Amino acid sequence: MAKKQTKKKEPAGVGKHIRTFWKLFAGFIGLIILVFLLASWGAFGSLPDETSLENPEKNLATEIIAVDGKVIGKFYKENRTPVFYEELPDHLVKALIATEDARFYDHAGIDAKGTVRAAVFLGSRGGASTISQQLAKLFFTEQVSRNKLQRGIQKIKEWVIATRLERRYTKEEIIAMYFNEYDFLNQAVGIESAANIYFDKPPRDLNTVESAMLVGMFKNSSLYNPIRNPEGVKNRRNVVLSQMEKYDYITEKVKDSLQALPLNLKYTPQGHVEGLATYFREYARAFMADWVKENPKSNGDSWDIYSDGLKVYTTIDSRMQQYAEEAVDSHIANLQKEFTAQNEKNKTAPFRDISEEEINGIMRSAMKRSDRWRILEDQGKSEKEIIESFKKKTKMSIFSWGGDIDTTMTPMDSIRYYKSFLRASMMSMTPQTGEVRAWVGGINYKHFKYDMVKTGKRQIGSTFKPFVYATAIDQMHMSPCDTLPNTPYTIPEGKYGLLKPWTPKNSSGGGGGMLTLKAALAQSINTVTARLIDRVGPRPVIELVDKMGVESKDIPEAPSIALGTPDVTLFEMVGAYSVFANEGVYVKPTLISRIEDKNGTILYQNVPETKDVINKESAYVTVSLMEGVTQSGSGSRLRHTWRGGDPVYKKIITDYPYGFKNPIAGKTGTTQNNSDGWFMGMVPNLVTGVWVGGEDRATRFSRTAYGQGASMALPIWAIYMKKCYANEELDVSDGRFSRPSNLSIETDCSKWREENTDTDDDDTDEFDF
Structure with a gap:
């Protein structure tokens, strides 16, 4: 007769521990769900509603557009001009995905695998933020906190917003928004400004190596600033190219050839006092200021030329404008050399054939017209105090044809220095149309x-x-x-x-x-x-x-x-x-041909x-x-x-x-x-x-x-x-x-x-x- 087989008993307490583990695990999952629910309900601070998600508020720059289509300047609080996904070159998108979120098309806003990896290795093998999460951080959360608890709450809110973004937008729209939102520094907010400022071209014309450089800046644009840290930027660009090769977007041979290339920056600043057609842009600003006073929005509000994303189409031809500025610069720079040489023995330089009293009158008049005089007068300074301030040496950056010079001189000396320069102006117009x-x-x-x-x-x-x-x-x-x-x-x-x-x-x-x-x-x-x-x-x-x-x-x-x-x-x-x-x-000479809002609706059309x-x-x-x-x-x-x-x-x-x-x-x-x-x-x-x-x-x-x-x-x-x-x-x-x-x-x-x-x-x- 066979022996009766007996069931092996579990060690005392093991089953209880297993049940406790699963209870704790379920509780942890429930806690996570609860935290997410609380965050979505606004318990940790307000979240954007659906309207905000569908129509996120942005400061959109007003573009000044030349007759040949080139943007020659902008008025802005933030130098941002949005572009659509279709305007982004394929290699730019691939560079972003390969570097920032390789599983972008496989997740719904949160990369679970990446999150676990980051948690296990404490971030040593890469972070877990998806493109959607990074967009959420740019779009809707306050400045990143250094407090760990507050940063943890912010992270949760970013996760919630990321999942909402994924439900409401296509993957392509999310990529476009991310490129449009990021601050690439040097007044380049968004990929359109960045491409034009760093390479003097629209995003669609960027090549692979240029795209890799800009994507590399996503890691930390303050650190990877092409103007201040070109070597670091080049190294970071090469990391992006390596990632593109890793995920088979480019071959190893292409990667090696591209990594050997210099940055080839064509820095074209779009500041209010830099770039092309600066004097004309100031005229356009004054024109727009007058126009908005007389042309309110349909709801009665005034247009804001710094944030409403208007498009101002001008008659200026960017090529002819460039030629005009080059012609003035090349001739006047040479003429100035001769003018300066002839003044070396002129005791009243830069003036000729006038008395000392007349010179003093010119200088006094210039002093009283200066910004310094106005500012000090507004501060309640007496005339005597203001005049004395013009005799004290101060640090300043002054103009020269070889580039700005940092120096120390009195404001009065700087007035005389600037009066020693020959000035020039030039205007060119089509007579049949009046277009400047x-x-x-x-x-x-x-x-x-x-x-x-x-x-x-x-x-x-x-x-x-x-x-x-x-x-x-x-x-x-x-x-x-x-x-x-x-x-x-x-x-x-x-x-x-x-x-x-x-x-x-x-x-x-x-x-x-x-x-x-x-x-x-x-x-x-x-x-x-x-x-x-x-x-x-x-x-x-x-x-x-x-x-x-x-x-x-x-x-x-x-x-x-x-x-x-x-x-x-x-x-x-x-x-x-x-x-x-x-x-x-x-x-009559014409400079502004039409004005459109950000949706392309014509608000003004010039009539000759x-x-x-x-x-x-x-x-x-x-x-x-x-x-x-x-x-x-x-x-x-x-x-x-x-x-x-x-x-x-x-x-x-x-x-x-x-x-x-x-x-x-x-x-x-x-x-x-x-x-x-x-x-x-x-x-x-x-x-x-x-x-x-x-x-x-x-x-x-x-x-x-x-x-x-x-x-x-x-x-x-x-x-x-x-x-x-x-x-x-x-x-x-x-x-x-x-x-x-x-x-x-x-x-x-x-x-x-x-x-x-x-x-x-x-x-x-x-x-x-």
Whole structure:
């Protein structure tokens, strides 16, 4: 009989321990569930509701967009412009997933495997935060706390929010939001700003190695800052590339080749005082400030240009703007060297031919206009205390053409230092549409904020003369081939209210014989211009420029205006000259074409303002006159390689290697004592004006060889136009100006022998007084 098999007894208490374990485990799981429920109910602090999740609040930058589609600036509290997932290159997304969340497509917001691994190894083998959790931290939780308990609560809230995000958004939307939210430093919030600031391109154009660098910054952008820590950033980028190879997004061979590459940053800051078109952007800011006052939202609230994500479409062409800024910088930097050298022995530098008392007056005026004076005055300081503060040395960063310099000097010395720099401005416009393509208000917005395109007014010298000629042509049907004596001419006392007889002289002296109008304008002959304004009278000339957009209320009804005594802005001058190129029609210069909200709804659309000023025939004949300036006058150096010499300094002044062959109409201008140099140049579809001078009229060259418009301003126009013509996409015309079919005024003066034509540096004729 078989033995009865007995059941082996468990050691006493084991079953009880097992039951206790499972109870504890179940309790732990229940506690976790309870904690999550409490967190979701707001027991640990408020969580965003569903509306917030669907429409998270963001500070969206207003974009300033060039006509060629490039974003040239932004107004922002945070420099963020969202992009859609479809705008992200595939390798950028793969770099993120490989580095931050390899199982992103397999979890629902929390990576259980990663969480357990992090808990077991205490984070030594990587963290457990998913992309959804990191997005939750960026979107909805307060600043990360260093207190362990508070940080634990924050972590729980992030888990809850991450799971909500996963329920409400697709994986692609979560990735796009994460890229849009992250702060990449250096005013780059979001991937759109980061791609443009670090590589000067939109996200869709990033290559693999650039994408890897930006993804590497997600670990800690403060530590991995490309500007301050390029070596560390490169090492981190290479880690990202290794992760991409690990998960088979790239091959080992590709990884090795990419890791050997430098960062190749193209740092393009988008700060308010940096980047492209800074002066224009300040104009756009003022335009928007005025616009929002008059155009509220549908609910009555005001638009916020710093956070509502508006899109401001402009007429500026980023390529032409770049060429304009390069032309100003290259010429003025070289001109400044000569200006500084000539001032080394000038005891009153940077001023010339004024008394010490006048200099003190200039300095006192500048001091009282300064920000320092205003701030100290607001603080209740007395005038004596404020003046004393200008005599105390302080640390400051000052401008130089070689880059900013950190130094120590008194504020008063810094005022004089800045007055030693030549300034320049430039504006370029399509005359048929009024669209402004380039706007350079000064040499450096950070240090010289005063805009000399639209705000600053200066005497315009001989650039005013075409208005006198145009009036004579329009009223008296005169031809470029008509002749007038090149002899002294006097307008008597009493006429036009003159207190004494007015007898202008030619800057080069001499005279005699007869000159055609074309030769007289080309050589900027003052005596002929005086005869013309006496024939037509000052009032019709003033009325003409008023119709052309020039503010005329301060222009006196005096014959001396013919030689350029009025103060006019470059903005007005370009608009006025455009009438000639546009067959007699004035089109008000336009800079903002339309404004859209963040959803693309059009809020503003520009309507061009036009006005018939003179007939087509008069406009064309005036253009024909100004073509003579570049054929045989002071602008003829545009036509050939020219080397100008200075008999005093015994050296070559400069080369003019331009060699333009196409029709160009223009006029140089130089004011009293070489204080201002101008050049207005036109081709059929582009009118461009340039001004160069000091902040004060006493800041100037001593000799006309340097201080004339043909030396100071014309080279900037030439450099700019050379660059524009080199870019065929811009379609800048090199053809002839449109000739009216019924032209009755003779413009071909080839049968006339024009004497005393310009050869080299005859721009001395640009003196107007």
